[in-house]
Amino acid sequence: MADLTTLSLIAPAKLNLFLHINGRLPNGYHELETLFVFLDYGDRLHFKRTDDGAITLKTQIDGLPDEENLIYKAAYALKLATNTAFGAEISFDKHLPSGGGVGGGSSDAATTLLALNALWQLALPLEKLAEIGVALGADVPVFINGQAAIAQGIGEKLAPVNLPETWYLVVHPNVHISTGVIFNNANLPRNTPKLSGDWQSSKHRNDCEELVKKHYPEVEKTLNWLLKYGPSRMTGTGACCFVSFETQHAALEALKSLPETWQGFVARSTNISPAHSELRTKLN
Ligand SMILES: C[C@@](CO)(OP(=O)(O)O)[C@H](O)COP(=O)(O)OP(=O)(O)OC[C@H]1O[C@@H](n2ccc(N)nc2=O)[C@H](O)[C@@H]1O
Numbered sequence: 001m002a003d004l005t006t007l008s009l010i011a012p013a014k015l016n017l018f019l020h021i022n023g024r025l026p027n028g029y030h031e032l033e034t035l036f037v038f039l040d041y042g043d044r045l046h047f048k049r050t051d052d053g054a055i056t057l058k059t060q061i062d063g064l065p066d067e068e069n070l071i072y073k074a075a076y077a078l079k080l081a082t083n084t085a086f087g088a089e090i091s092f093d094k095h096l097p098s099g100g101g102v103g104g105g106s107s108d109a110a111t112t113l114l115a116l117n118a119l120w121q122l123a124l125p126l127e128k129l130a131e132i133g134v135a136l137g138a139d140v141p142v143f144i145n146g147q148a149a150i151a152q153g154i155g156e157k158l159a160p161v162n163l164p165e166t167w168y169l170v171v172h173p174n175v176h177i178s179t180g181v182i183f184n185n186a187n188l189p190r191n192t193p194k195l196s197g198d199w200q201s202s203k204h205r206n207d208c209e210e211l212v213k214k215h216y217p218e219v220e221k222t223l224n225w226l227l228k229y230g231p232s233r234m235t236g237t238g239a240c241c242f243v244s245f246e247t248q249h250a251a252l253e254a255l256k257s258l259p260e261t262w263q264g265f266v267a268r269s270t271n272i273s274p275a276h277s278e279l280r281t282k283l284n
């Protein structure tokens with residue numbers, strides 16, 4: 001295996017193709033059933049191994065102290081768990097909208113754990129990385145595992161699935177939605193029965209959608225605008241909404257007519273996380 005000292009790796013977006021809330025745990029977290037798929041679009045992170053033991057971010061996010069950046073937190077947590085003498089310099093190109101429901105922060109954290117596990121020559125198994133990751137965010141384990149999955153629990157119990165890969169137009173209606181605020185709203189429905197039998201033959205929805213539409217009219221407008229192309233849905237706790245297309249061309253044509261006040265991107269869904277595919281290529 002190659003002994004790398006630098007590594008550049010994607011932190012892909014995810015979509016929640018459905019999101020059911022089954023109940024609330026004593027610690028306030030919610031029991032979910034959600035279908036995760038990855039997109040071949042995301043942030044790009046650049047890592048350089050150093051010998052001085054320090055973790056340094058060379059890029060900043062406006063209004064977010066480095067110590068609160070999930071990239072820094074992930075690197076620090078891995079260093080703490082392993083006592084490695086190595087350090088890292090990390091820069092990144094942020095493409096995913098913050099608070100967009102596409103998992104940007106969690107994916108950045110997962111990519112950091114995967115990359116530094118290789119650069120610091122730790123050889124930790126994915127289960128251990130996921131254990132470190134879940135303390136940073138409920139969404140981190142699916143990115144560490146790297147396989148499209150139905151998640152249960154708080155999002156960390158993963159059953160791999162194999163979905164038809166297709167094209168998506170993802171639209172961000174320019175509103176930032178805090179996951180914590182939505183989950184803490186008294187009017188959030190929390191009583192969807194657990195899926196029984198074959199999940200593909202059940203009816204699906206996003207249980208956060210109605211509440212978010214009420215509080216963020218731009219999300220409702222986006223979902224309605226997308227309806228002309230097919231059934232539209234919100235991902236996670238919002239704000240991004242998506243619709244699928246059979247061809248890249250059709251998705252790009254729809255993107256061209258997007259109202260100027262919103263942002264959007266077209267991406268292909270993948271069953272294997274593009275971070276894992278890239279890492280495999282670069283390590284061999
Ligand atoms: C809803 C989902 C669906 O994929 O995605 P996003 O919309 O955030 O992308 C995730 O469960 C979000 O995961 P993540 O964004 O990592 O959440 P965390 O940082 O762990 O938690 C943020 C806050 O959301 C609430 N939370 C999160 C997960 C969960 N199963 N139950 C909760 O109640 C908690 O109030 C917590 O303080």
Ligand SMILES: Nc1ncnc2c1ncn2[C@@H]1O[C@H](COP(=O)(O)OP(=O)(O)O)[C@@H](O)[C@H]1O
Pocket residue numbers: 061064068069070071096097098099100101102103104105106108177179236237238239
């Ligand atoms: N590297 C990071 N990228 C994005 N957000 C981050 C990062 N580190 C910490 N955060 C914090 O996490 C919050 C949720 O971000 P994000 O994961 O992009 O949203 P979502 O969970 O809705 O997809 C942000 O508002 C920000 O305060």
